Amino acid sequence: MSSSYKFRNPDGLYFxxxxxxxxxxxxxxxxxxxxxxxxxxxxxxxxxxxxxxxxIMSNHVHMxxxxxxxxxxxxxxxxxxxxxxxxxxxxxxxxxxxxxxxMLWFFEREGKGNANNETYQFWQQGNHPIELITYEVTxxxxxxxxxxxxxxxxxxxPENYLYSSARDYxxxxxxxxxxxx
Numbered sequence: 001m002s003s004s005y006k007f008r009n010p011d012g013l014y015f016x017x018x019x020x021x022x023x024x025x026x027x028x029x030x031x032x033x034x035x036x037x038x039x040x041x042x043x044x045x046x047x048x049x050x051x052x053x054x055x056i057m058s059n060h061v062h063m064x065x066x067x068x069x070x071x072x073x074x075x076x077x078x079x080x081x082x083x084x085x086x087x088x089x090x091x092x093x094x095x096x097x098x099x100x101x102x103m104l105w106f107f108e109r110e111g112k113g114n115a116n117n118e119t120y121q122f123w124q125q126g127n128h129p130i131e132l133i134t135y136e137v138t139x140x141x142x143x144x145x146x147x148x149x150x151x152x153x154x155x156x157x158p159e160n161y162l163y164s165s166a167r168d169y170x171x172x173x174x175x176x177x178x179x180x181x
Contacts, residue, residue, distance in 0.1 A: 007073045007129050013052065014072065015141040016127040018061045018080055021110040024103060025058040026087065026122075031094070033163050035086045036061060037175045039079050044177055047075045052181050055145050056163040057152065062145045064132065064181070076127050084122035138181060142169075 007014065020026050027033050033056045040063075043049035048069025055062050067075055088107060091100055110121040132138040146169065149161035158166035165178045 007071070009131055010071065011066070011068070012131040013064065013066045013138065014129045014131055015062065015064050016076060016129050018127060019124045020059045021121055021124055022106055023059045024106060026103065027056050027058050031090055032087050035090060036083050037163070039083045039086070040176050043075055043079050047078070049075050051176055051178050053142050053145050053165045053178065054176055055148050055161070055165070057148055062148065064141060064145065073127070080123045084120070088120050088122060142181060
């Protein structure tokens, strides 16, 4: 990992990305996205995570976050660990999942290639943190994050996508408690 992608400022505001291994489109099902949402909300309540923006795409998650309670890298590590196990379990138990065997095979294969894993690897290593130190960069990342579902062709307007903070920024209420920038 490049040395430029580290959490250097413990009080900083960061744009982070979690990507599924092999960019597998896991988040085509609502139940898997809900696991991520529930985990983010838990980290807000129990670990002091502050979320300013977020979006769940088909194979990755973007967030703008910081914290004052625990090191951000520790919270994100725990979030990824929990969601990885919960999503794998949900895939294993979902008899309607047409890609179940294929996905589990890939996650197991990736897990065997990484000594840090017990069996499966769901998320790629790292969070690719970018510290947002200017208003311009912060606004660019916010627009990029909220624009992802529009660019993917899923919605015409960012606030129409359920799994994003864009609806909060448009005056509505989303699934995650966000702090508006």
